[in-house]
């Protein structure tokens with residue numbers, strides 16, 4: 001089973017890294033791919049270029065077993081649609097389950113994503129929730145796909161929806177960029193190697 005964790009990673013931080021590790025362990029994934037988008041379809045172009053964001057991700061994951069930065073969205077023209085990413089992964093991983101991990105915030109906006117229904121043709125969707133979180137009423141489309149037993153995600157390669165509790169750290173890339181712009185120390189919110197890279201490349205300074 002392979003996990004897919006997409007994001008802007010502008011920059012990557014312990015909120016991403018901790019949840020990625022927890023879901024890797026929870027589902028005994030063979031690997032989790034962290035996939036930075038080249039052009040996010042739903043937001044302004046990030047301050048750090050896609051190559052820099054990928055480089056920071058590689059630094060953060062260096063020496064971490066089972067977690068890999070995947071550059072496929074950088075090598076595609078146009079907006080980074082998750083459905084294209086999953087389609088290309090599916091071609092490589094013909095006989096494996098693919099789990100697409102989304103935060104609750106991303107899941108709430110899923111229906112604005114390009115060809116969002118087709119995501120389920122290529123992967124299961126796992127929504128990462130806070131302990132104690134109750135998801136909103138699901139419409140028929142999602143309700144038909146909802147499963148309570150994670151073993152089913154291994155039996156079938158795609159098509160299910162599952163909710164998984166994770167520890168959510170109150171860290172956001174936005175807050176980190178704001179700290180740096182104010183010349184404050186972002187230490188302990190993200191790996192030191194990433195901070196060193198940000199400093200060296202003078203990223204996010206006001």
Ligand code: ATP
Nearest residue numbers: 007008009015019102103106168169171172173174
């Ligand atoms: P920004 O502040 O720039 O919007 P972000 O910190 O929310 O960025 P993204 O790269 O947009 O990071 O997030 C990618 C994915 O990581 C999303 O699915 C999001 O829900 C999840 N995520 C981000 N921060 C956290 C966190 N602190 N805990 C758990 N999941 C997170």
